[in-house]
Amino acid sequence: MTYFRDNVEKAAGYTPGFQPKAMDVxxxxxxxxxxPPSPLVLKALAEIKPEQLRRYPDPLADTFRKAAAGxxxxxxxxxxxxxxxxxxxxxxxxxxxDEKRAVAYPVPxxxxxxxxxxxxxxxxxxxxxNDDFSLPAGLEKTGxxxxxxxxPNAPSGSFIKPARLAELAKKITVRQAHRPERSRRKGVLLIxxxxxxxxxxxxxxxxxxxxxxxxxRSLSKGYSLAGIRFGYAVANKNLIAGxxxxxDSYNVDGVAIAVATAAxxxxxxxxxxxxKIKRDRQVLTGQLRSLGFVVPDSSSxxxxxxxxxxxxxxxxxxxxxxxVRYWKQPGIENKLRISVGSAEQNEKLISAIKxxxxx
Amino acid sequence: MTYFRDNVEKAAGYTPGFQPKAMDVxxxxxxxxxxPPSPLVLKALAEIKPEQLRRYPDPLADTFRKAAAGxxxxxxxxxxxxxxxxxxxxxxxxxxxDEKRAVAYPVPxxxxxxxxxxxxxxxxxxxxxNDDFSLPAGLEKTGxxxxxxxxPNAPSGSFIKPARLAELAKKITVRQAHRPERSRRKGVLLIxxxxxxxxxxxxxxxxxxxxxxxxxRSLSKGYSLAGIRFGYAVANKNLIAGxxxxxDSYNVDGVAIAVATAAxxxxxxxxxxxxKIKRDRQVLTGQLRSLGFVVPDSSSxxxxxxxxxxxxxxxxxxxxxxxVRYWKQPGIENKLRISVGSAEQNEKLISAIKxxxxx
Numbered sequence: 068m069t070y071f072r073d074n075v076e077k078a079a080g081y082t083p084g085f086q087p088k089a090m091d092v093x094x095x096x097x098x099x100x101x102x103p104p105s106p107l108v109l110k111a112l113a114e115i116k117p118e119q120l121r122r123y124p125d126p127l128a129d130t131f132r133k134a135a136a137g138x139x140x141x142x143x144x145x146x147x148x149x150x151x152x153x154x155x156x157x158x159x160x161x162x163x164x165d166e167k168r169a170v171a172y173p174v175p176x177x178x179x180x181x182x183x184x185x186x187x188x189x190x191x192x193x194x195x196x197n198d199d200f201s202l203p204a205g206l207e208k209t210g211x212x213x214x215x216x217x218x219p220n221a222p223s224g225s226f227i228k229p230a231r232l233a234e235l236a237k238k239i240t241v242r243q244a245h246r247p248e249r250s251r252r253k254g255v256l257l258i259x260x261x262x263x264x265x266x267x268x269x270x271x272x273x274x275x276x277x278x279x280x281x282x283x284r285s286l287s288k289g290y291s292l293a294g295i296r297f298g299y300a301v302a303n304k305n306l307i308a309g310x311x312x313x314x315d316s317y318n319v320d321g322v323a324i325a326v327a328t329a330a331x332x333x334x335x336x337x338x339x340x341x342x343k344i345k346r347d348r349q350v351l352t353g354q355l356r357s358l359g360f361v362v363p364d365s366s367s368x369x370x371x372x373x374x375x376x377x378x379x380x381x382x383x384x385x386x387x388x389x390x391v392r393y394w395k396q397p398g399i400e401n402k403l404r405i406s407v408g409s410a411e412q413n414e415k416l417i418s419a420i421k422x423x424x425x426x
Numbered sequence: 427m428t429y430f431r432d433n434v435e436k437a438a439g440y441t442p443g444f445q446p447k448a449m450d451v452x453x454x455x456x457x458x459x460x461x462p463p464s465p466l467v468l469k470a471l472a473e474i475k476p477e478q479l480r481r482y483p484d485p486l487a488d489t490f491r492k493a494a495a496g497x498x499x500x501x502x503x504x505x506x507x508x509x510x511x512x513x514x515x516x517x518x519x520x521x522x523x524d525e526k527r528a529v530a531y532p533v534p535x536x537x538x539x540x541x542x543x544x545x546x547x548x549x550x551x552x553x554x555x556n557d558d559f560s561l562p563a564g565l566e567k568t569g570x571x572x573x574x575x576x577x578p579n580a581p582s583g584s585f586i587k588p589a590r591l592a593e594l595a596k597k598i599t600v601r602q603a604h605r606p607e608r609s610r611r612k613g614v615l616l617i618x619x620x621x622x623x624x625x626x627x628x629x630x631x632x633x634x635x636x637x638x639x640x641x642x643r644s645l646s647k648g649y650s651l652a653g654i655r656f657g658y659a660v661a662n663k664n665l666i667a668g669x670x671x672x673x674d675s676y677n678v679d680g681v682a683i684a685v686a687t688a689a690x691x692x693x694x695x696x697x698x699x700x701x702k703i704k705r706d707r708q709v710l711t712g713q714l715r716s717l718g719f720v721v722p723d724s725s726s727x728x729x730x731x732x733x734x735x736x737x738x739x740x741x742x743x744x745x746x747x748x749x750v751r752y753w754k755q756p757g758i759e760n761k762l763r764i765s766v767g768s769a770e771q772n773e774k775l776i777s778a779i780k781x782x783x784x785x
Contacts, residue, residue, distance in 0.1 A: 294680035312439035321653035
């Protein structure tokens with residue numbers, strides 16, 4: 068006997084990457100930034116007053132919205148703060164999808180998308196990426212109310228050019244049985260830019276031309292703030308106003324708002340940090356290739372390394388307290404997704420793999 | 427033209443109480459605790475390491491669950507941590523309700539419930555409280571999949587005895603057109619105990635006897651932590667496991683977990699603080715009554731004062747930077763919901779009302 072809706076009962080839920088509680092591990096499995104957050108973040112944290120804990124936070128996180136708007140050259144009303152990027156994904160599926168309105172996305176990708184579809188009881192249309200991880204043509208013709216493209220994509224690290232996504236935003240329409248073809252509405256395109264800080268371009272400009280585009284941003288990766296759960300949506304102000312209806316009144320906490328605002332204001336620290344990771348990504352990619360892995364160029368803070376003994380290497384790394392991500396799933400079962408760590412962590416990983424391969 | 431589902435397009439969204447940004451106001455409108463959080467909370471905050479910001483938090487907030495389980499004499503698997511109590515309400519409506527499965531609750535009550543129903547596109551069955559704010563008999567026969575009782579209730583401050591709620595938990599069944607009467611399933615009863623810290627009894631024990639009961643708790647009121655957004659569900663472990671599917675992977679942040687854990691461990695500070703507020707509630711109730719208001723006894727950290735010129739007094743208080751809650755709604759349009767502040771704040775309020783009435 069169950070109390071839950073059937074679709075919830077049948078849903079498996081999302082399994083996040085393992086979070087070892089010990090601090091002395093080499094943790095390259097959930098794409099955290101290897102460097103601490105900006106000193107200005109630590110200063111903001113130290114300056115939190117008891118009053119900020121006691122009182123409800125600003126429901127709209129306006130100080131953050133203003134700071135982020137300044138950084139991006141947009142307006143605060145184009146921004147909504149979220150309790151991590153995941154909250155925005157959940158809100159978008161609830162806002163646009165239901166039993167008659169599908170969600171579509173290219174696969175393989177972030178494995179949370181099908182979980183959210185299941186919970187909302189909407190159809191999930193999965194279109195395989197082309198072999199080179201370019202966007203499949205079929206994605207334009209799904210008729211889905213919501214199309215999600217993770218860009219850079221996880222776990223592949225591949226990148227779709229903004230012009231190609233603009234084309235997609237232009238073409239997607241919602242299929243509705245009772246509506247004649249000519250009156251079809253445009254679908255919504257959500258571009259999940261959780262990893263965009265490590266790419267060379269981004270899709271923010273699309274919101275000027277497309278009122279059906281939502282850009283997801285996160286402070287977990289580039290800004291080293293996975294611990295405080297802070298992401299945001301960027302979109303046309305009407306889309307933002309509609310999404311606001313779905314958020315909890317006080318969805319982001321007062322400490323998180325202060326800390327996230329300090330982080331986004333320190334663009335100098337952010338850029339230096341990102342550049343370091345990009346350089347180390349280059350080194351790590353080269354080392355893995357020379358060990359026989361097939362490693363495509365990555366636009367993210369992780370690499371996706373293919374090797375026949377991936378599962379074996381994964382197990383052996385765990386024994387050495389080194390964590391990377393591995394899925395026993397058809398199509399990706401011989402691949403490891405490895406977060407770019409500090410130079411020292413990357414060295415430990417490479418040494419360990421060398422030892423494992425030499426056994 | 428809209429991109430949203432029809433029910434979302436038509437929803438108005440929830441309007442939280444006004445959060446003045448200035449700090450030098452008498453803020454008695456959103457039921458915050460007038461006292462700062464425990465010194466141990468401030469210590470925990472000061473001890474946050476950059477590493478806790480950088481890394482993802484524990485997805486299950488186990489340190490908090492263990493601490494809360496110890497306080498309540500239950501097991502950690504009976505607890506789920508939430509990004510504020512509101513997140514649990516949203517998750518419950520999504521878990522149990524849809525177009526064919528209604529939510530029911532006695533009214534007037536927390537005005538978020540109908541908003542959540544609208545967003546989930548489920549029917550909201552509203553049964554008026556009896557005149558003395560006892561539970562209406564009709565609530566047992568709604569056939570709803572989810573019944574919510576806010577206890578102590580907001581905005582009335584009234585309290586339903588646990589035995590009466592146990593009776594309700596026993597009787598509620600879900601009406602489903604295609605199911606014969608005899609195979610009907612029990613409905614779920616969610617008891618919203620956001621304000622329970624200020625009452626004399628609570629319903630925690632119900633989870634031992636009823637596998638269809640969820641208790642909502644919040645750290646916003648009794649623990650003075652409205653700013654960090656932390657609540658939790660207490661229920662049978664199977665119900666908790668099912669609800670977990672609906673939560674974002676990392677729904678509560680690492681700083682909030684540390685701070686909330688410190689708060690719940692300091693039961694001495696908590697109890698002293700709560701007792702002070704209960705004493706001041708008594709004083710405030712007496713003063714308002716002697717000014718001609720009708721004020722029922724409150725089991726919460728606010729009082730619900732009825733007076734013919736409530737709207738007028740509200741406006742005049744705002745001009746004096748004193749904020750209370752007032753709704754221009756039929757049935758409650760001559761009432762003020764006033765949070766119990768510090769003795770000093772309550773005095774300022776009473777003096778201001780005296781002046782206003784003397785004008």
